[in-house]
Amino acid sequence: MPVKTKATPEEKIRIAQLCDSGRLSQGQAAEQMGVSKITIQSWLARYQEQGAVSLALTERNQSYSPDLKLKAVTDYLSGKGSQLVIAAKYGLRSKTQLQRWIKMYNEGRDFGQKKSGGSRMTTSKKTSKEERLTIVKDCLENGYDYTETARKHNVILSRLVDTFSSRILYPMLLLSGNHSIAVA
Numbered sequence: 001m002p003v004k005t006k007a008t009p010e011e012k013i014r015i016a017q018l019c020d021s022g023r024l025s026q027g028q029a030a031e032q033m034g035v036s037k038i039t040i041q042s043w044l045a046r047y048q049e050q051g052a053v054s055l056a057l058t059e060r061n062q063s064y065s066p067d068l069k070l071k072a073v074t075d076y077l078s079g080k081g082s083q084l085v086i087a088a089k090y091g092l093r094s095k096t097q098l099q100r101w102i103k104m105y106n107e108g109r110d111f112g113q114k115k116s117g118g119s120r121m122t123t124s125k126k127t128s129k130e131e132r133l134t135i136v137k138d139c140l141e142n143g144y145d146y147t148e149t150a151r152k153h154n155v156i157l158s159r160l161v162d163t164f165s166s167r168i169l170y171p172m173l174l175l176s177g178n179h180s181i182a183v184a
Contacts, residue, residue, distance in 0.1 A: 007033055012055040015040065016047035038084075042095070045088035054091060064090075064097075066111035072098055073105045078146055106156055127155065 007015075015033060018024035019040065026044065030037040046054040072090045076083060076098060083095035092098055104111065127135070131153075139149040150156065 007035070009056045012043050013047070013052045016043045016052075016055060019044050020047060041084060042087070042093070045084050046091075046093075049085075049088040050091060054088075064092075069101045069111040070105075073101050074147075076102065077105075 011033065015024070015029045019026055019029050024032075026037050026040045029040045033040070043055060068090060072086055072092070075081065075089070076086045080086065081089065083098050087093075087095040087098045090098075101111070135149060135153045135155060138152070139146065142149060
């Protein structure tokens with residue numbers, strides 16, 4: 001892939017429009033612009049969520065309120081979308097910022113305001129395979145309420161979400177001998 005200088009807002013908008021209309025694949029766009037496919041996906045997600053204005057020039061080092069940061073993190077941890085989708089929803093330029101906020105949240109650091117409750121943890125609880133299976137079953141029975149399940153079992157919320165979004169869940173259910181649990 002050729003190295004290219006930064007894309008102009010007009011180029012980003014044109015590429016997002018072409019990809020959105022199906023006239024150009026994300027892979028073709030990435031090659032044409034000299035950027036990664038994930039960059040194209042980010043532009044497209046922002047364009048679809050907030051329109052062309054989201055790809056216009058923005059000032060560097062934009063600041064976000066603690067409330068917005070918490071909402072973005074909890075939306076992701078509650079399974080309301082991928083990091084890319086949540087980043088676009090909240091007007092972030094990339095999912096990297098959201099990843100930083102998730103890390104802060106899971107380390108128990110706040111976003112500039114005092115909060116009470118929640119399921120943030122400062123240490124990780126080691127769990128056995130049987131405990132993890134119990135936690136997964138409990139979460140399934142409670143309608144995928146990740147936050148409440150994490151709080152009830154004293155585990156890190158993001159690890160519980162990762163369990164459901166990875167290849168860990170299905171093998172765990174197979175090993176348990178319980179094939180009747182439906183996985184969404």
